[in-house]
Amino acid sequence: MVSNVARGFAVTVTDPTLPDDQDHRTPAATSRSFPLSSTPPLRDLWRHASTRRPKVVFATAMSITNKVFDVLPELLIGVAVDVVVNEGNSLMGRLTGIEDRFEQLVVLAVATVVIWVAESTSQYVAQLTWRNLAQSIEHDTRMEAYRHVQSLEMAYFEDTTSGGLLTVLNDDVNQLERFLDVGADKIIQSIANVVLVGTVFAVISPVLMVLAFLPIPVIVIGSLRYQKRLEPRYDAVRAAATSIGHTLSNSLGGVATVKAFSGEEREVARLDVESRSYREVNGRAIALSSAFIPLIRMAILAGFTTTLLVGGNAALNGTLAVGSYSVLVFMTQRLLWPLTELGEILDLYQRAMASCRRIFGLLELEPRIRPGSRDLDVPVRGEVVFDRVRFSYHRPTSTDVPDGAEDTDRMVLRDLSLHVPAGETHAIVGSTGSGKSTVLKLLLRLYEPDSGTVTLDGVPLEHLTYSSLRGCTGFVGQDVFLFHGTVAENIAYGRPDATRAQIARAAELAEADAFIEALPDGYDSMVGERGQKLSGGQRQRITIARAILRDPAVLLLDEATSAIDNETEAAIQDSLARVSLDRTTIVIAHRLSTIRHAHRIHVMEAGRIVESGTHDELVDLAGLYAALWRVQTGERAAA
Secondary structure: OEEEEOOEEEEOOOOOOOOHHHOOOOHHHHOOOOOOOOOOHHHHHHHHOHHHHHHHHHHHHHHHHHHHHHHHHHHHHHHHHHHHHOOOOOHHHHHHOOOOHHHHHHHHHHHHHHHHHHHHHHHHHHHHHHHHHHHHHHHHHHHHHHHHHHHOOHHHHHHOOHHHHHHHHHHHHHHHHHHHHHHHHHHHHHHHHHHHHHHHHHHHOHHHHHHHHOHHHHHHHHHHHHHHHHHHHHHHHHHHHHHHHHHHHHHHHOHHHHHHOOOHHHHHHHHHHHHHHHHHHHHHHHHHHHOHHHHHHHHHHHHHHHHHHHHHHHHHHOOOOHHHHHHHHHHHHHHHHHHHHHHHHHHHHHHHHHHHHHHHHHHHOOOOOOOOOEOOOOOOOOOEEEEEEEEOOOOOOOOOOOOOOOOHHHOOEEEEEEEEOOOOEEEEEEOOOOOHHHHHHHHOOOOOOOEEEEEEOOEEHHHEOHHHHHHOEEEEOOOOOOOOOEHHHHHOOOOOOOOHHHHHHHHHHOOOHHHHHHOOOHHHOEOOHHHOOOOHHHHHHHHHHHHHHOOOOEEEEEOOOOOOOHHHHHHHHHHHHHHOOOOEEEEEOOOHHHOOOOOEEEEEEOOEEEEEEOHHHHHHHOOHHHHHHHHHHOHHHHO
């Protein structure tokens, strides 16, 4: 849904595919608007291009130089007419001392060749510089925006569509490049043209200068009015483009689900609605921008006609030299006709500025979670402590909850305290939505607790650098993700310098070596986007190998074997038992048989740990864990 907001347009979306532990959030928390920059876009762009400013100055100088040589031929035409008309008293003769008129024309021809060569050379250098500058700024902007996006917290990505982000990072940045490639050079040359031609008019005939320049205020005022009216229309165009990006990303990402439920036509119809909306808002912008050129043509007609009549009358009366009259006639066209491109320039400018407001609006977003500056002492022992931790995915505003009251209904973790000694294996079990996965996300500092403290080796996580914290952990999540690349590249993602032997050993421990060797190219086989060429169990084993290869001090397993058959799971459990030896391991599992040998098992319910102990202790306790155990082993059915 596209909605008008205070400073422009924003895209609001809802993502139904959220992790189990986030069911406590309200629908309002699952949408986020793409913000617009709060400062003028040109100021943002100038500040952003600080390292490129010397090239901007050079490119500007070359554009002005090119315009100087572009204007000079009109002056030479006037001098040539003067040579022909004034037989013995031409300006050329007085300046050069050459009496023969043909020789004077030869000198003019040589000067024309020099000027045209200089004009062509300066144009080549100007365009080359501007285009390379456009490519450089495009690259810098895309990389800065992407690097900034990577620094944002997980909550941002859950509230923002990937299609919308792709539109900003790709399409909006490309709009900026198109403007810098063509529009900036034309704007500078248009300004230089007005100044140079105005100077010529002022020297030859100030009266005609005033008359010729009369249409320019009309053009300028018209430009400002059109710019003001075009701005919201192009903001709407960018918002509609974002909506299309979201729809395409969502549909293509879920293509298997679309096909399974025969939703192809529904998805086509959905895109048709978005594409029609884009066409309509773009059409309104085009209709307004296209009307600009006829306005300029009428202004040009008025200025050219005035110069033609008034200047011609002065030439007939002898108050204006014929050569000067020729110069001014040509100069009037040179002054006003290039302004017909102002419509195209304005169109490029407004599209680029709409994109800039979105790009720099994204860059203005401040990460809510920032890394600390401390590194863990080496070797990392792996002691994990949660001390009275509270957490909710949706933090209530002052209007949600009265002062002094607690919004306990939205709490995912409630005063959670957990101690995992270094080198031990602890398991967390509980019903869906009890907060199990959230514990691991807080430990990875993908989210920040509302209150309480999480420490690793006695150091609060907020004091640690990301590289120190996440560098000592290996994580296998419920949502298995593989990058488009080879099997070996995916296993080595957390340790790019690993040897092929180390990769193979990790795969062997994850019970993945057999199926990998059976692939057409073995470890060099491509897995496809998101690993779509592999089965769910194969993808899961590769992610386990990825975590094992990193040799982490703390191993985090969130339903790591949920997509694997019982026989393979048993083999992996034996391998993980060896890998977990003297290594802190936190396991989340629904299958209690996989964690019965853990040093300690914690049972969670509604964000709290309600039972803790070994498997045998919890079974003897005859509480929630014992009930779950009986259900999974079939004892209740037998009874």
